[in-house]
Amino acid sequence: MNAEARKKALRFLFAPIVDKLGYKFTPNEEDADFLLEQEAALEEKHGMPYCPCQARSKDRAENMKIICPCIPFHREHYDAMRRCWCGLFVHKDVTDPDSLVQFPESKLKRP
Ligand code: SF4
16 A cells, blocks of 8 residues: 555544544644654554654553554543644644644643
8 A cells, every 4th residue: 555545544544533532633734644644654664653753662562552543541641732742633622733732741730
């Protein structure tokens, strides 16, 4: 499957999953296209659509937590940002993804 077809397939596969989690693809089509392209390339190379924005380690269990869409493993953090780490997915009500602030999990305010 060529990269363009795989990007389309990933889009098709991810959409219903993130929908159930309260997310959608970013309305920034250029960003979405770029990130999906990176994921398709990672999948081609490593067999999984790993996150293009998070580093893999030698720990397989840890790496499983950064296979897209990784939202369930980072739910509290991403919900607080209203976007996933890469910004490929945003909360359903987001119309201006550039207004969202990315911050590390260590800065998450917990009650
Ligand atoms: S941060 Fe976003 S793009 Fe990266 S793997 Fe997680 S859900 Fe996918």
